[in-house]
Amino acid sequence: MSTLALPTVDEEIWRYSRIGELNLDQxxxxxVSTKIDASSQAKQCVSSATNVAPRNATDIFEDLNVRNAQLxxxxxxxxxxxxxxIIITHSLDKSGVVVYPRLVIDAHExxxxxxxxxxxxxxxxxxxxxxxVDVRAAQSARVTYVAINELGNATWQIGYQQxxxxxxxxxxxxxxxxxxxxxxxRAEVRLEGQGANxxxxxxxxxxxxxxxxxxxxxxxAAPRTHSSLLFKGAVKDTAKSxxxxxxxxxxxxxxxxxxxxxxxxxxxxxxxxxxxxxLEIETNDVKCSHASTVGPVDDDQRFYLESRGIMPxxxxxxxxxxxxxxxxxxxxxVPFIADLRERVSTKLLGDxx
Amino acid sequence: MTTxxxxxxxxxxxxxxxxxxxxxxIKSGEVHAVMGPNGAGKSTLSAAxxxxxxxxxxxxxxxxxxxxxxxxxxxxxxxxxxxxxxxYPTEIPGVMLQDAMSxxxxxxxxxSNHLKKIIExxxxxxxxxxxxxxxxxxxxxxxxxxxxxETLQLAVxxxxxxxxxxxxxxLDIDALRDCAQRVEDAxxxxxxxxxxxxxxxxxxxxxxxxxxxxxxxxxxxxSAGPELADxxxxxxxxxxx
Numbered sequence: 189m190s191t192l193a194l195p196t197v198d199e200e201i202w203r204y205s206r207i208g209e210l211n212l213d214q215x216x217x218x219x220v221s222t223k224i225d226a227s228s229q230a231k232q233c234v235s236s237a238t239n240v241a242p243r244n245a246t247d248i249f250e251d252l253n254v255r256n257a258q259l260x261x262x263x264x265x266x267x268x269x270x271x272x273x274i275i276i277t278h279s280l281d282k283s284g285v286v287v288y289p290r291l292v293i294d295a296h297e298x299x300x301x302x303x304x305x306x307x308x309x310x311x312x313x314x315x316x317x318x319x320x321v322d323v324r325a326a327q328s329a330r331v332t333y334v335a336i337n338e339l340g341n342a343t344w345q346i347g348y349q350q351x352x353x354x355x356x357x358x359x360x361x362x363x364x365x366x367x368x369x370x371x372x373x374r375a376e377v378r379l380e381g382q383g384a385n386x387x388x389x390x391x392x393x394x395x396x397x398x399x400x401x402x403x404x405x406x407x408x409a410a411p412r413t414h415s416s417l418l419f420k421g422a423v424k425d426t427a428k429s430x431x432x433x434x435x436x437x438x439x440x441x442x443x444x445x446x447x448x449x450x451x452x453x454x455x456x457x458x459x460x461x462x463x464x465x466x467l468e469i470e471t472n473d474v475k476c477s478h479a480s481t482v483g484p485v486d487d488d489q490r491f492y493l494e495s496r497g498i499m500p501x502x503x504x505x506x507x508x509x510x511x512x513x514x515x516x517x518x519x520x521x522v523p524f525i526a527d528l529r530e531r532v533s534t535k536l537l538g539d540x541x
Numbered sequence: 542m543t544t545x546x547x548x549x550x551x552x553x554x555x556x557x558x559x560x561x562x563x564x565x566x567i568k569s570g571e572v573h574a575v576m577g578p579n580g581a582g583k584s585t586l587s588a589a590x591x592x593x594x595x596x597x598x599x600x601x602x603x604x605x606x607x608x609x610x611x612x613x614x615x616x617x618x619x620x621x622x623x624x625x626x627x628x629y630p631t632e633i634p635g636v637m638l639q640d641a642m643s644x645x646x647x648x649x650x651x652x653s654n655h656l657k658k659i660i661e662x663x664x665x666x667x668x669x670x671x672x673x674x675x676x677x678x679x680x681x682x683x684x685x686x687x688x689x690x691e692t693l694q695l696a697v698x699x700x701x702x703x704x705x706x707x708x709x710x711x712l713d714i715d716a717l718r719d720c721a722q723r724v725e726d727a728x729x730x731x732x733x734x735x736x737x738x739x740x741x742x743x744x745x746x747x748x749x750x751x752x753x754x755x756x757x758x759x760x761x762x763x764s765a766g767p768e769l770a771d772x773x774x775x776x777x778x779x780x781x782x
Contacts, residue, residue, distance in 0.1 A: 494616040
C-alpha cells in the first residue's frame with residue numbers, strides 16, 4: 189500500500205486525464221508475465237534482481253511501483269556493444285489486477301544497446317498496468333528504447349519513462365501507442381552531462397472510446413545539450429488524446445538546443461485532441477522551438493489524391509499512413525515494425541462514424 | 542470521341558461570384574487555350590471542373606459525354622476521364638508517388654503490375670528522374686520536377702480530357718518544353734482533349750492550340766483560332782477588360 193493519495197485533475201500534470209474514473213481498490217495485486225528475447229550475448233546483461241538504486245516517487249503510482257516492482261534490469265558494460273535488440277514482452281490476460289513492471293537500463297560508458305518493451309493484453313482484460321522504466325546512459329553511451337502499447341481495449345496504463353543522459357550520451361526513446369482504454373505515459377528526459385543528446389519520438393492512434401495521454405519533459409541541466417521531440421497522433425470515432433510537453437533549460441545549460449513538435453490528426457467529428465507545449469528557459473544563448481497542431485486531414489492533400497481518381501477513404505488512409513510514416517521510418521529495425529504499419533492501417537479501416 | 546461540354550458555368554468562392562458565364566466545348570484531340578489576366582477566374586475554372594472544395598457552382602452545367610460531372614465527387618470525375626494538372630501541386634509527406642499512382646490505377650481496375658515499367662518509359666520521355674516516384678508526392682521537388690511529375694501522372698493515367706492549370710508557372714524552359722510536348726503527343730497518340738489555362742503563349746510552341754478563348758471578369762469574351770494568341774502577345778488584354 190502507499191500512503192500517498194490518488195491525484196486529481198486539479199493537478200496540472202493530470203489535467204484532461206481520466207484519473208477521476210480510477211478506483212484502485214477494484215484491482216488486486218497481480219503478476220504480469222514477462223518474456224525476454226535476446227541473443228546469448230545480450231542475455232548476459234539481463235537480470236531480475238540487482239541492486240537498483242531507489243527511485244524518488246513523484247506520485248502514488250510510482251510509489252506503488254517501487255514497492256511492488258517486477259524488475260527487469262539490463263546492465264551493459266563499458267564499451268560493450270549489443271548488436272541485436274533485446275525484446276521484452278509483458279503479457280496480461282487476467283482482469284481485475286494491477287501489475288507493476290519495472291525496467292532499469294544501465295548503459296555504462298561508451299556502450300550501445302537497443303531495447304524494445306512490448307505491453308500486450310487481450311481485448312476485454314480490465315486491469316491496470318503501471319510500468320516504470322529508468323534509462324541511464326553513462327558518458328558516450330548510446331541507448332535506443334522502444335515502448336509498444338498493444339494493450340486490449342479495456343486495459344488501463346499509467347506509465348513512467350525517465351531517461352538520464354551523461355556527457356555525450358545519445359538516447360533515442362520511442363513510444364508507439366495503439367492500445368488500451370486509457371493509456372498514459374509520462375516521458376521525461378534529463379540531460380545531465382555536457383553534450384548529452386536525446387530524441388523522443390512517438391506515434392499514437394486512438395479509436396472508439398480510447399484515450400491516449402502523454403506528458404513529456406525535456407530537462408536540460410548541462411551546457412551544449414541537445415533534445416528533440418516528435419510526437420504524432422491521430423484520434424478517430426470518439427477517441428481522445430492529450431499531449432502536454434515542457435522544455436526546461438536550466439541556468440547552466442547554455443548553448444543548448446531543444447525542439448518539440450506535436451502534430452495531431454482528428455479523423456472524426458467526435459474525436460478530440462489537446463496539445464499544450466510549454467517552454468521554461470532560465471538562460472540566454474539557447475536555441476528552442478516548439479510547434480503544435482491539431483486538425484483534420486488537410487483538404488488540399490485529400491483533393492490532390494482524389495483528383496487522381498483515388499477514393500476518399502483510400503486517400504485518407506494514404507495521407508494518415510504518410511503522416512505516421514515519418515515516425516515509423518525512424519523506428520529501429522525490429523521485426524514487428526511492418527506489423528505496426530499494418531495495425532495502423534487496420535485501425536483506419538475499422539468502422540468509423 | 543469524347544466531348545466535355547461546359548455550359549453557362551457560374552462559380553462562387555467564399556461568397557463572391559468569380560465566374561459568371563463560361564461556355565466551352567472540348568472534343569477529343571482538340572486543344573483549347575483559355576487565356577486571361579491575373580484574377581480573371583482561370584484557376585477557378587479548373588478547380589470547379591474538378592470539384593475542389595470551396596468552389597461552389599451557382600449555375601450552368603458540365604457534362605462529359607452527357608454525364609453530369611457536377612453531380613459526381615472528385616474521384617469519379619477523374620475515373621470518368623478528367624485530369625487536372627495543378628498550378629501548385631500539393632505536397633503530401635509520407636505518401637510515395639508510386640503508391641499514389643498505384644492506388645489511382647486500382648480504382649480504375651487497371652493492373653498496376655506493369656506500373657514500374659510504364660513509369661520508366663514515361664519518365665524517360667519527359668526527362669523525369671524515375672527514382673523520384675519512390676519519394677513523397679511533390680515533397681522537396683523543384684518547380685520543374687513537380688510539373689514533370691504532374692505530366693508523368695497524366696501519361697500513366699491516360700485521361701480523356703486534361704485540364705492544365707498554368708502548366709507554365711514555376712518551371713524552367715526545358716521542363717516546360719518537355720511537359721508541353723508530352724501533352725501535345727498525347728493529343729495525337731491517345732486523342733487527348735486539352736483545356737490549357739495560361740496567360741502566356743510560350744507553351745504554344747509545343748502544345749498547339751486549335752482554339753483560343755479570352756477569359757476576363759469571369760466570362761469568355763472572345764473565342765477564335767490560334768491567331769488570337771499571337772494578337773494578345775502584341776496587344777495584351779487591355780482591349781478586353
